[in-house]
Amino acid sequence: MTTIQTSNLGYPRIGENREWKKALEAFWKGQIAEEELYKQLKEMRLSYYRKQRDAGIDLVPVGDFTAYDHMLDLSAMFGLVPGRFPYAGGKVDLATYFAMARGTKEAAACEMTKWFNTNYHYIVPEIGQREPKLTHNRPLEAYLEAKEELSLEGKPVMVGPYTFLKCAKGYASSELQSLLMTFAELYGEVLKQLEQAGVVWVQLDEPALVLEMEREELVWVKAAYERMAEAAPGLNLILQTYFDSVHMPEQVFELPVQAFGLDFVHGRQGNMAVLRSRLFPQDKKLAIGIIDGRNIWRSDLAADLELLREISGYITPDRWIIQPSCSLLHVPVTVKYEQLPDPIIQQALAFADEKLAEVVVLSRAYTGNASAEEAAFASRAALLRLNQSPSRRVAEVVNQMEAIDQLSTARTTTFEERYQKQLKKLQLPPLPTTTIGSFPQTAEVRKARRQWKNGQWTEAQYQTFIQEQIREWVDIQENLGLDVLVHGEFERNDMVEFFGERLSGFTFTQNGWVQSYGSRCTKPPIIYGDVSHDAAMTLQETLFARSLTHKPIKGMLTGPVTILAWSFVRNDIPERDVAYQIALALREEVSLLEQSGIHIIQVDEPAIRELTPLKRSEWDDYFEWAVKAFKLCTSHVKDETQIHTHMCYAEFHQIIDVIKALDADVISIETSRSHGELIHAFQEQPYEKGIGLGVYDIHSPRVPEVQEMLNIIEESLKVLPPDRFWVNPDCGLKTRNKEETAAALSNMVQAAKEARKQLSVKV
Ligand SMILES: Nc1nc2c(c(=O)[nH]1)N[C@@H](CNc1ccc(C(=O)N[C@@H](CCC(=O)N[C@@H](CCC(=O)N[C@@H](CCC(=O)O)C(=O)O)C(=O)O)C(=O)O)cc1)CN2
Numbered sequence: 001m002t003t004i005q006t007s008n009l010g011y012p013r014i015g016e017n018r019e020w021k022k023a024l025e026a027f028w029k030g031q032i033a034e035e036e037l038y039k040q041l042k043e044m045r046l047s048y049y050r051k052q053r054d055a056g057i058d059l060v061p062v063g064d065f066t067a068y069d070h071m072l073d074l075s076a077m078f079g080l081v082p083g084r085f086p087y088a089g090g091k092v093d094l095a096t097y098f099a100m101a102r103g104t105k106e107a108a109a110c111e112m113t114k115w116f117n118t119n120y121h122y123i124v125p126e127i128g129q130r131e132p133k134l135t136h137n138r139p140l141e142a143y144l145e146a147k148e149e150l151s152l153e154g155k156p157v158m159v160g161p162y163t164f165l166k167c168a169k170g171y172a173s174s175e176l177q178s179l180l181m182t183f184a185e186l187y188g189e190v191l192k193q194l195e196q197a198g199v200v201w202v203q204l205d206e207p208a209l210v211l212e213m214e215r216e217e218l219v220w221v222k223a224a225y226e227r228m229a230e231a232a233p234g235l236n237l238i239l240q241t242y243f244d245s246v247h248m249p250e251q252v253f254e255l256p257v258q259a260f261g262l263d264f265v266h267g268r269q270g271n272m273a274v275l276r277s278r279l280f281p282q283d284k285k286l287a288i289g290i291i292d293g294r295n296i297w298r299s300d301l302a303a304d305l306e307l308l309r310e311i312s313g314y315i316t317p318d319r320w321i322i323q324p325s326c327s328l329l330h331v332p333v334t335v336k337y338e339q340l341p342d343p344i345i346q347q348a349l350a351f352a353d354e355k356l357a358e359v360v361v362l363s364r365a366y367t368g369n370a371s372a373e374e375a376a377f378a379s380r381a382a383l384l385r386l387n388q389s390p391s392r393r394v395a396e397v398v399n400q401m402e403a404i405d406q407l408s409t410a411r412t413t414t415f416e417e418r419y420q421k422q423l424k425k426l427q428l429p430p431l432p433t434t435t436i437g438s439f440p441q442t443a444e445v446r447k448a449r450r451q452w453k454n455g456q457w458t459e460a461q462y463q464t465f466i467q468e469q470i471r472e473w474v475d476i477q478e479n480l481g482l483d484v485l486v487h488g489e490f491e492r493n494d495m496v497e498f499f500g501e502r503l504s505g506f507t508f509t510q511n512g513w514v515q516s517y518g519s520r521c522t523k524p525p526i527i528y529g530d531v532s533h534d535a536a537m538t539l540q541e542t543l544f545a546r547s548l549t550h551k552p553i554k555g556m557l558t559g560p561v562t563i564l565a566w567s568f569v570r571n572d573i574p575e576r577d578v579a580y581q582i583a584l585a586l587r588e589e590v591s592l593l594e595q596s597g598i599h600i601i602q603v604d605e606p607a608i609r610e611l612t613p614l615k616r617s618e619w620d621d622y623f624e625w626a627v628k629a630f631k632l633c634t635s636h637v638k639d640e641t642q643i644h645t646h647m648c649y650a651e652f653h654q655i656i657d658v659i660k661a662l663d664a665d666v667i668s669i670e671t672s673r674s675h676g677e678l679i680h681a682f683q684e685q686p687y688e689k690g691i692g693l694g695v696y697d698i699h700s701p702r703v704p705e706v707q708e709m710l711n712i713i714e715e716s717l718k719v720l721p722p723d724r725f726w727v728n729p730d731c732g733l734k735t736r737n738k739e740e741t742a743a744a745l746s747n748m749v750q751a752a753k754e755a756r757k758q759l760s761v762k763v
């Protein structure tokens with residue numbers, strides 16, 4: 001039998017010990033120079049290539065590595081520098097590149113948004129401000145470097161023109177067709193140069209082809225790909241889709257490329273149906289995404305072998321490329337240094353490096369290699385041990401879940417009625433000001449936590465330290481004149497990991513970091529078993545804050561859907577059931593806060609939009625359980641208790657109905673980077689409950705002027721009810737420093753006061 005080609009779609013940038021993050025942040029702080037940054041980045045890049053090659057991967061991706069984000073790399077390569085940044089043309093320099101990502105004093109950063117249904121955020125390309133041009137050939141540089149330094153025949157990777165444009169903003173949908181042709185020329189030039197350099201395979205990522213697109217668009221996509229194929233007729237193109245099954249397979253398979261990459265993990269049902277209907281063209285290669293690039297569990301390789309056997313009935317193995325389902329960007333680097341408390345869980349894990357090993361084992365096992373076959377059965381045994389582990393099932397939780405329909409999922413009074421009662425109790429001014437929860441997680445705070453976790457600090461020392469932080473920031477908030485205060489979340493390493501650490505059913509890695517945006521990483525907890533509430537999680541800090549002030553303190557919880565979305569989740573039961581389990585646990589925490597006299601409780605659900613299925617036809621089912629989960633933990637409170645929620649990075653206009661269905665008394669949403677679009681949405685669909693539109697971007701170190709925020713408030717009040725409008729930043733302030741935060745909040749309170757004056761004049 002022939003050997004089967006193996007491939008990888010993309011490798012994590014951050015490094016085994018987050019070297020990448022550390023290098024970038026050192027550069028931004030001025031601790032290392034540009035040259036040193038480049039040197040370190042190059043070392044990392046080459047070491048990742050070596051690792052992948054040594055693992056036995058035939059097609060090692062090049063060009064996926066970045067200094068911030070792969071979409072921003074494309075914008076820069078095409079000279080798409082927004083007009084507000086100075087730019088003289090030519091290759092975009094590093095300062096401009098980072099300015100687009102992070103903003104400067106003079107110019108606001110580019111918008112950042114979720115990459116499909118992941119917790120990765122990309123920098124949104126802005127079309128129409130500067131003429132697109134090919135300023136340099138980035139994939140070519142990466143290819144040549146790998147060839148020269150390592151004699152590696154790399155596979156250049158980039159997002160394809162359709163997905164690039166679908167993820168961009170600044171143009172009307174009527175312009176898509178002509179833009180596709182403009183970009184086809186530019187991509188064509190890139191590909192031509194790659195062909196001339198001797199490149200064999202190029203991967204063009206087109207995850208947007210899994211969305212339910214218009215048929216017409218695919219006609220345009222075809223024209224664009226024909227143009228690109230003409231430019232580089234000798235090149236082999238892999239059209240790569242992921243995160244779900246291709247939407248219009250018949251049309252997609254007509255595109256002039258040499259291979260199609262399909263996701264057989266997250267789009268298994270749809271993509272297998274495509275193969276079974278014999279739609280896959282026999283003269284193309286099939287890149288089989290079979291190892292899950294989105295979760296950390298080992299693959300059941302014995303089951304994968306069975307699937308491959310079925311696939312061989314539709315397309316012969318000499319035409320296969322075996323690979324992960326998507327880029328490994330979404331999983332941590334290696335299990336090698338992990339020591340989880342439960343060996344059964346430890347043995348069931350596979351991060352990026354282990355997944356590449358799985359890809360190779362699978363291709364060898366399929367072609368009859370005995371030790372690979374053995375390894376395939378060992379993986380099944382490891383997963384079986386996990387599934388049968390008694391820690392997975394907790395009788396009490398099972399019983400609770402069975403009785404779940406008896407619990408309330410709706411508040412007893414209408415919004416109008418209870419909001420009046422709440423206002424009376426809370427005595428707030430019009431346009432009340434608040435924040436989203438977290439205050440700066442300074443180096444000092446992180447160091448304190450590390451010392452406590454290492455045992456260098458006692459529990460008491462750490463608690464005292466946290467109390468000092470809370471005290472300092474309650475004072476600051478009072479002095480600034482904010483209306484609803486928070487304790488600041490200093491005790492939390494992360495809004496999800498923190499709750500995971502206090503609930504049952506979760507376990508943790510030491511170093512399982514994943515990039516979320518730019519240099520920011522998260523360490524998603526692992527939900528391996530039934531989830532339940534053990535003891536109060538937030539009472540101590542919240543009540544301490546309350547003891548320091550007469551102003552209302554808002555209790556802060558992370559919602560069930562977000563805890564689910566930002567954890568690595570067991571896959572032996574439906575996600576919905578895990579969400580309900582978390583909801584039941586949070587319901588208890590909400591009760592504890594309420595019983596302790598906390599009258600405002602915020603349950604953050606920033607990930608509710610992220611988890612929506614990519615196919616709209618599956619939305620209703622998802623929203624039904626997502627909304628139910630939220631209501632399970634919030635609807636049982638008294639009328640006087642005000643429930644807040646918060647969301648960020650969402651295309652809210654698509655989910656306003658869902659936001660309404662949550663029935664939260666107040667919602668705060670991020671808007672500053674995409675304000676206009678949202679205002680427009682509220683014009684069309686009025687929103688009647690309490691709402692705070694973020695008046696400033698917290699992801700940028702830039703301190704906004706009073707007038708800017710006043711403008712946003714004024715604009716918002718044209719479409720939203722002034723008696724229910726709140727003033728707040730876009731999101732939590734944990735990534736900012738103290739000075740920026742205090743200065744920005746001071747301006748925000750000022751802006752709210754100005755707006756109140758204008759309001760009283762009008763009234
Ligand atoms: N899970 C999650 N997803 C999210 C968000 C979020 O808040 N959480 N927000 C949105 C945006 N994404 C974000 C993701 C990460 C961060 C972030 O601030 N991450 C921190 C890490 C946070 C953390 O877990 N910190 C830990 C560990 C910190 C750490 O690195 N400690 C050092 C030591 C530090 C020292 O001694 O100074 C070490 O272990 O080596 C802690 O505080 O305890 C970072 O990358 O810098 C912010 C936003 C969307 N998705």
Ligand SMILES: [Zn+2]
Pocket residue numbers: 436606646647648730731732
């Ligand atoms: Zn947020």
